[in-house]
Amino acid sequence: MAIGPSGGRPPDPWHRRYWGYYNQPYPGCGCLWTIIIILIIWWIIAALAYPPARLGWW
Amino acid sequence: MLRSPIRRHAWVGGDPAAADPSVRPSDPHLAPTPRTCARNRVPVWALKLALRGALLMIPIRYVWLSWSGLFFLVWIALMIRYRAYRPLMWWSSVLTVPFGLSEPFFLLHYWHPPSLFNLTHTVHADLETFLFCFSIGGTAAVGYHVVTGRPMVIRRRAIPDERFLAWYSAGLLVPLPAFGAILLLTGEIFWAGIAGFVAGAVARLICRPDLAVKTLVGGLLFFGYYTLLLFVLTWMAPGYIELAWNVHGPAAIHWFGLPLTELLFGLCFGLYWSGLFEQLAWLFASPERSPR
Numbered sequence: 001m002a003i004g005p006s007g008g009r010p011p012d013p014w015h016r017r018y019w020g021y022y023n024q025p026y027p028g029c030g031c032l033w034t035i036i037i038i039l040i041i042w043w044i045i046a047a048l049a050y051p052p053a054r055l056g057w058w
Numbered sequence: 059m060l061r062s063p064i065r066r067h068a069w070v071g072g073d074p075a076a077a078d079p080s081v082r083p084s085d086p087h088l089a090p091t092p093r094t095c096a097r098n099r100v101p102v103w104a105l106k107l108a109l110r111g112a113l114l115m116i117p118i119r120y121v122w123l124s125w126s127g128l129f130f131l132v133w134i135a136l137m138i139r140y141r142a143y144r145p146l147m148w149w150s151s152v153l154t155v156p157f158g159l160s161e162p163f164f165l166l167h168y169w170h171p172p173s174l175f176n177l178t179h180t181v182h183a184d185l186e187t188f189l190f191c192f193s194i195g196g197t198a199a200v201g202y203h204v205v206t207g208r209p210m211v212i213r214r215r216a217i218p219d220e221r222f223l224a225w226y227s228a229g230l231l232v233p234l235p236a237f238g239a240i241l242l243l244t245g246e247i248f249w250a251g252i253a254g255f256v257a258g259a260v261a262r263l264i265c266r267p268d269l270a271v272k273t274l275v276g277g278l279l280f281f282g283y284y285t286l287l288l289f290v291l292t293w294m295a296p297g298y299i300e301l302a303w304n305v306h307g308p309a310a311i312h313w314f315g316l317p318l319t320e321l322l323f324g325l326c327f328g329l330y331w332s333g334l335f336e337q338l339a340w341l342f343a344s345p346e347r348s349p350r
Contacts, residue, residue: 030163038234040156048149048342055145057212057339 121295122171122302126186128287129193136200143203146210147196150335154195158188163247168309168319171302194284198331201283202276212339213268222265223341229261230337233330248308248319255326262330262337269333276332277325284324288316 047053116124137147162182173184203210219226236257241250259277263270292299292315299317303309309317 033159033162037156037159040159041153044153044156045338048338054339054342055148057145 116295118295118298118301119172119174119176121291121298122184122186123174123189124294125287125291126190126193128290129197130189133193133196136197136204140200140204143200143210146203146335147200150199150331151192151196153334154191154331155188158191160247160251161187167304168248168307169303194280194327195331197283198276198280198328199335201279201328202272202332205279206275210336212336212343215340215343226265226341229265230258230341232261233258246308248323252322252326255330258334259326259329262333266333266337266340269336272336273329273333277329280328280332281321281325284328285316285321288320288324292316 133147133151137144140147161184165178165182165184170178171184171186172178173186175185177184202208233254237250237254240253241247244250259273262273288299299312299315303317303320309319311318313321
């Protein structure tokens with residue numbers, strides 16, 4: 001079983017590696033961006049630890 | 059040359075490459091035009107309704123903003139009408155906003171909507187996504203309570219529950235490995251996102267069986283709401299779905315003119331988001347104190 005975006009076939013001309021086109025080296029920006037998004041979500045969730053952020057609900 | 063009406067209509071108003079399915083269009087905005095030869099079988103009322111939608115004449119650059127604005131109008135209406143659920147809606151919406159940052163992953167490959175200030179073309183991102191994410195987050199969270207009339211209950215953390223706190227927290231983190239694994243296997247961030255939503259919903263059903271009804275009913279309700287607004291989109295901007303969604307990406311299959319991927323997103327997002335706030339709130343609830 002071929003693993004990867006193209007599944008062993010030549011890459012679709014529409015396919016775009018995340019911040020790096022399929023015919024160029026992947027610069028890693030997409031991976032870094034995903035980590036930043038997850039960190040922001042983590043900070044938002046962590047804000048619930050502070051009682052004022054709970055808006056008086058519990 | 060083939061002179062059937064089907065072939066002739068396929069050429070009208072679209073990319074000439076549409077006549078030959080093996081040829082792909084050179085521009086993402088010139089996706090193959092759907093066949094329109096079935097017009098004689100369409101009821102008159104549907105044609106009139108479609109004409110009214112076409113007469114709205116929303117400039118193509120503002121359709122994405124208008125559609126997101128529609129979600130936001132519903133959000134505002136719910137916020138005004140259901141005062142008791144304002145914290146729920148507010149927190150669920152704020153939690154959804156960062157997901158708007160993932161839009162660059164979807165542009166071009168999954169879809170490529172003309173956007174405000176032409177940002178999708180110039181900076182490969184757009185602003186409408188944030189409005190969209192904010193609006194659907196609050197609506198998905200409150201839909202179950204609005205329809206069923208059942209109040210939201212934030213369960214207190216009992217002393218026996220403390221033993222399961224680590225497992226409970228792990229259940230909240232389950233979407234991350236599911237997302238990563240499917241992304242590595244398929245290379246499609248859309249399917250990875252769907253896997254994350256499904257894994258999160260399943261983990262909730264295991265950790266919090268008391269939220270099962272809300273998760274399932276809330277998911278189905280949001281699915282219906284999202285499907286309805288997709289139909290509204292087809293009405294307010296006919297042909298927009300064929301224009302914006304890339305038929306060579308994950309959104310290749312359409313049901314009733316709507317991309318199957320969007321319907322799946324509506325269902326899976328609804329399943330996950332409908333009970334997420336209670337799951338998080340329980341984690342931060344004050345534990346009951348043992349009597350001295």
